[in-house]
Amino acid sequence: MQDLYDVTIIGGGPAGLYSAFYSGLRGLKTKLIESQEQLGGKVLLYPEKLIWDIGGHPPILGEQFVKQLIAQAKTFKPTMLTSTKVDFIERQGDLFVIHTAQGEKHYSKTVLLAVGGGIINPQKLTLEGAEKYEMSNLHYTVQSYKRFVNKDIIISGGGNAALDWAVELSPIAKNVTIVYRKDTLSAHEATIQEALDVGVQIECNTTITKLSANPDKTAIQFITCENSRTNQSYTRQIDEVIVSHGYNREASLTFDEAIAIPKKDDYYFEGKATGETAQPGIFAAGDILSFEGKIHLLLGTFQDAANAVNSIKTYLEPTAHRHAVVSSHNEVFKEKNRSIIENSLSK
Numbered sequence: 001m002q003d004l005y006d007v008t009i010i011g012g013g014p015a016g017l018y019s020a021f022y023s024g025l026r027g028l029k030t031k032l033i034e035s036q037e038q039l040g041g042k043v044l045l046y047p048e049k050l051i052w053d054i055g056g057h058p059p060i061l062g063e064q065f066v067k068q069l070i071a072q073a074k075t076f077k078p079t080m081l082t083s084t085k086v087d088f089i090e091r092q093g094d095l096f097v098i099h100t101a102q103g104e105k106h107y108s109k110t111v112l113l114a115v116g117g118g119i120i121n122p123q124k125l126t127l128e129g130a131e132k133y134e135m136s137n138l139h140y141t142v143q144s145y146k147r148f149v150n151k152d153i154i155i156s157g158g159g160n161a162a163l164d165w166a167v168e169l170s171p172i173a174k175n176v177t178i179v180y181r182k183d184t185l186s187a188h189e190a191t192i193q194e195a196l197d198v199g200v201q202i203e204c205n206t207t208i209t210k211l212s213a214n215p216d217k218t219a220i221q222f223i224t225c226e227n228s229r230t231n232q233s234y235t236r237q238i239d240e241v242i243v244s245h246g247y248n249r250e251a252s253l254t255f256d257e258a259i260a261i262p263k264k265d266d267y268y269f270e271g272k273a274t275g276e277t278a279q280p281g282i283f284a285a286g287d288i289l290s291f292e293g294k295i296h297l298l299l300g301t302f303q304d305a306a307n308a309v310n311s312i313k314t315y316l317e318p319t320a321h322r323h324a325v326v327s328s329h330n331e332v333f334k335e336k337n338r339s340i341i342e343n344s345l346s347k
C-alpha cells in the first residue's frame with residue numbers, strides 16, 4: 001500500500017497550491033495531485049495578464065504569480081504529482097482511496113477538492129485542418145505579447161476575454177479586428193467602449209469560414225469571413241488569429257455511491273464557508289465550492305483554502321486549535337526567518 005496521507009488535495013490551481021502551503025503550516029502530511037502537466041490552474045490561461053486585485057500585492061503577471069504560488073506551496077515539502085488525473089474516490093472504512101486515470105491508488109485520511117472549474121479546454125475552431133496551425137499562428141490563449149507586435153490580428157469571439165485581448169493588443173498591434181457570430185457582443189459594455197476607443201474594429205454577425213495557408217503551408221495567411229445578415233463574404237490577409245469561444249469543461253471525477261455531496265448547477269459542490277461538505281472527511285476550496293457569500297476570485301480561493309485546512313486539522317485532531325497562529329508567532333517560521341534575515345544582512 002502507498003503511504004497514508006493526512007490530506008490529499010485534488011487540483012493544483014491557486015486553491016490547491018495555497019492549501020498545500022497551509023496544510024504544511026498546520027503540520028499535516030500532504031499530497032497534491034494535478035491532472036495537467038503544469039501547476040497553476042486557470043491562471044495558466046492568462047500568463048500575460050496583470051492581476052490587480054490581490055490584497056497587498058502590486059499588479060503582477062499571471063505567469064509570475066503562478067511561480068510564486070508554487071514556490072510557496074513547496075515550503076513544507078508536500079508530495080506533489082502532476083500529469084495525474086483523479087478519476088474516482090471511494091471510502092474504505094476511515095480512509096479514502098483515490099484512483100487515478102493512470103491506474104494508481106492513493107490513500108488518505110481526508111480529501112480536499114480544489115478542482116476549480118474542472119479540467120477546462122478551449123473550444124476549438126471547427127474548420128477543416130485548423131489544428132495544424134496551432135503550432136504557428138492560430139491561438140487559443142495569448143502566451144506572449146511580443147509575438148503580436150506590429151501584427152494584423154483577427155480575434156474571433158464576443159465575450160470579455162476576446163475584448164480584453166483586443167484592448168491589450170491594440171496598442172502594440174498594426175490592426176485588431178473582432179469578428180463575432182451574433183449581432184451583439186456579450187462582453188461588458190465598458191470593455192466594448194474601451195475597445196472602440198483604442199481603435200479595435202468590430203464586425204458582428206460575422207464568422208470565419210475558411211483558413212488558407214501560406215505557400216509553405218505552415219501558417220494561416222488568409223481568412224475568409226461571412227456575414228450572416230448580408231450573406232456576403234470577404235477574404236483578407238492576416239498575421240495572427242486568436243479564437244476565444246469559451247471553454248469545454250471535462251467532467252472531473254466521480255465518487256462511490258456512499259459519497260454523496262449536494263451540487264449546485266450540476267457541477268459545483270454545495271458546502272460551507274468552513275470548507276466542509278455534506279460528506280465527513282471530504283472538504284473543498286476555491287471555485288468548485290459554493291456557499292453564500294462566496295467570492296469566485298483568487299482572494300476567495302485563499303480564504304477557502306485556509307478554512308478548509310483548519311477544518312481538516314480539527315477533523316483529524318478534535319482538540320487542535322481552530323486556527324493556525326499568525327506567521328510571526330509560528331514556530332515553523334523561526335528558522336526560515338533567521339536565514340532570510342541573515343541573507344539580507346550579508347548583502
Ligand SMILES: Cc1cc2nc3c(=O)[nH]c(=O)nc-3n(C[C@H](O)[C@H](O)[C@H](O)COP(=O)(O)OP(=O)(O)OC[C@H]3O[C@@H](n4cnc5c(N)ncnc54)[C@H](O)[C@@H]3O)c2cc1C
Pocket residue numbers: 010011012013014015016033034035036039040041042043045046050051052053084085086087114115116117118119120161252253285286287288296297298299301
Ligand atoms: C480569463 C480569466 C481571468 C481571470 N482574472 C482574474 C483576476 O484578475 N483576479 C482574480 O482574482 N481572479 C481572476 N480569475 C479567476 C481565478 O483565476 C479563479 O478564481 C482561480 O483560478 C480559481 O482557482 P481554483 O484553484 O479554485 O481553480 P482552478 O484555477 O480552476 O484550478 C483547478 C485545478 O484542478 C485541476 N483538476 C481538475 N480536475 C482534476 C482532477 N480530476 N484530477 C486532478 N486535477 C484536477 C485542474 O487541472 C486545475 O489545475 C480569472 C479567471 C479567468 C478564467
